[in-house]
Amino acid sequence: MPDRYDLPAGFRWGAATAAYQIEGAVGEDGRGPSVWDTFAARPGAVRDGHTGAVACDHYHRYPEDIALMKGLGLDGYRFSIAWPRVLPTGAGTVNPAGLAFYDRLVDALLEAGITPLPTLFHWDLPQALEDGGGWLNRDTAYRFAEYAAIVADRLGDRIPAWITLNEPFVHTVFGYALGTHAPGRALMFEALPAAHHQLLGHGLAASLLHERGLEVMLSNNLTPVEPASDSAEDKAAAEAYDALHNRLFTDPVLLGRYPDLSALGVPDDIHGAVHPGDLDLIHTPGLDGLGLNFYNPTRVAAPTEPGGLPFDLVDIPDVPHTAFGWPVVPDALRRLLLHLRDTYGKALPPLTITENGCSVAEDTDPDQPRIDFMAAHLDALAQAAAEGVDVRGYYTWSLLDNFEWAEGLFSQRFGLVHVDFETQRRTPRASYAWYRDLISVHRARYSV
Ligand code: BGC
Ligand code: BGC
Numbered sequence: 001m002p003d004r005y006d007l008p009a010g011f012r013w014g015a016a017t018a019a020y021q022i023e024g025a026v027g028e029d030g031r032g033p034s035v036w037d038t039f040a041a042r043p044g045a046v047r048d049g050h051t052g053a054v055a056c057d058h059y060h061r062y063p064e065d066i067a068l069m070k071g072l073g074l075d076g077y078r079f080s081i082a083w084p085r086v087l088p089t090g091a092g093t094v095n096p097a098g099l100a101f102y103d104r105l106v107d108a109l110l111e112a113g114i115t116p117l118p119t120l121f122h123w124d125l126p127q128a129l130e131d132g133g134g135w136l137n138r139d140t141a142y143r144f145a146e147y148a149a150i151v152a153d154r155l156g157d158r159i160p161a162w163i164t165l166n167e168p169f170v171h172t173v174f175g176y177a178l179g180t181h182a183p184g185r186a187l188m189f190e191a192l193p194a195a196h197h198q199l200l201g202h203g204l205a206a207s208l209l210h211e212r213g214l215e216v217m218l219s220n221n222l223t224p225v226e227p228a229s230d231s232a233e234d235k236a237a238a239e240a241y242d243a244l245h246n247r248l249f250t251d252p253v254l255l256g257r258y259p260d261l262s263a264l265g266v267p268d269d270i271h272g273a274v275h276p277g278d279l280d281l282i283h284t285p286g287l288d289g290l291g292l293n294f295y296n297p298t299r300v301a302a303p304t305e306p307g308g309l310p311f312d313l314v315d316i317p318d319v320p321h322t323a324f325g326w327p328v329v330p331d332a333l334r335r336l337l338l339h340l341r342d343t344y345g346k347a348l349p350p351l352t353i354t355e356n357g358c359s360v361a362e363d364t365d366p367d368q369p370r371i372d373f374m375a376a377h378l379d380a381l382a383q384a385a386a387e388g389v390d391v392r393g394y395y396t397w398s399l400l401d402n403f404e405w406a407e408g409l410f411s412q413r414f415g416l417v418h419v420d421f422e423t424q425r426r427t428p429r430a431s432y433a434w435y436r437d438l439i440s441v442h443r444a445r446y447s448v
Helices: 033-038 058-072 098-110 126-129 139-155 168-178 188-211 232-255 279-285 331-347 368-386 430-446
Strands: 014-016 076-080 113-120 161-166 215-221 224-226 289-293 297-301 312-314 351-355 390-396 417-420 425-428
Touching: 014 058, 014 161, 014 351, 014 430, 033 126, 033 168, 033 188, 058 098, 058 425, 058 430, 076 390, 098 113, 098 139, 113 139, 113 188, 161 168, 161 188, 161 279, 161 289, 168 188, 168 215, 168 232, 168 417, 188 215, 188 232, 188 279, 215 232, 215 351, 232 279, 289 331, 368 390, 368 425, 368 430
Parallel strands: 014 076, 014 390, 076 113, 113 161, 161 215, 215 289, 224 297, 289 351, 351 390
Antiparallel strands: 297 312, 417 425
16 A cells, blocks of 8 residues: 555645734734734634734744744745735735735745745735625625736746635635634625635636746635435435535636536526626636645535525544544545546646644644644545546645634644744644654655
């Protein structure tokens, strides 16, 4: 059986973070407010009333964090750019100090021999754009493309590949359908225009990035969906969920069409959001790589209550669960990759795992569950590669403990490096040393 040491030559090792989760400095150097500042200030929205106002203070401590990355021997670092730092009101006047921060960050990464892999949107929409309807407003797609071009014009000379969006599924469903993330709208399936507008923004931005000679990726949170039983009802429910979670975000980009959403009561034009020509704008630029954020498979049963959602999400018993309560099923990653290859065939670009990791309780030392999680997922990845899937890299989530959205700062710790949020002291965990050694052994295997 192939294992992680058999991953192909040239495989890229990385770690990932996101702006609002680590930067802090929300009021500094002209940054405008984002939807997450507003949402986190709402009583009860985030566990323990935490916010990302300081988070890991990475805005000031990035040299120390890059030294930690260098210590791991990373090839690449995936981070996100805060749109409200660059354009405090989302459009119009550029904030030079915001761009200058990313300029310094990128130069320091290159200096350390690490390739920057920026994500242009990881959920921190400028509040001014939300005030105009946010991603429910078609104009936001055009504002996103303008912002992408501004950033690419500044940093594109040093960064070959770019990710447009992070997990439009999670942002649409948690942010606009359920309201458990910013901007806190609870529109159920009326939220889906927000998905279309993000994809449109992706397509418009992708064209502009390509015009500048840059490669474009999109990071989706994909989950293999399994029916709870062989019954026709459970299978239909699983299909409805798969369309919503996975195919809604991959079919338009890779195939130029939306899946059938009628089981969700959503019309083909997604409540009027899809205009003639939109699918071309989304599909034609193509993707140079598909980013996959993988955490867990999803088991789905037919709904027990009539008149509600057309599916129930059920637990997967008899497997370990992370501190977050997510089932750990590493082979599901291998199955997902083979499924993508079989479903999309030649339309599937090379794959990169742009997030994978798990939260571990703070007092778990050594953080062996994280090591076991990463090792097993990397083995599954190597097996998929041996079966012919083109997978180019792995970015673990996350370099540092950070602001875990609605879960706040303390409860879900995803870092290879522990962060004491009182003192900002960083302490590498056992998983840090483990990952460093894995990278160096794998690299040595292919060097002559
Ligand atoms: C999913 C994860 C996702 C998370 C977002 C969970 O329910 O299983 O894959 O990243 O929600 O916070
Ligand atoms: C997101 C990250 C998040 C992680 C763990 C993904 O859904 O992209 O921002 O911290 O999963 O929930």
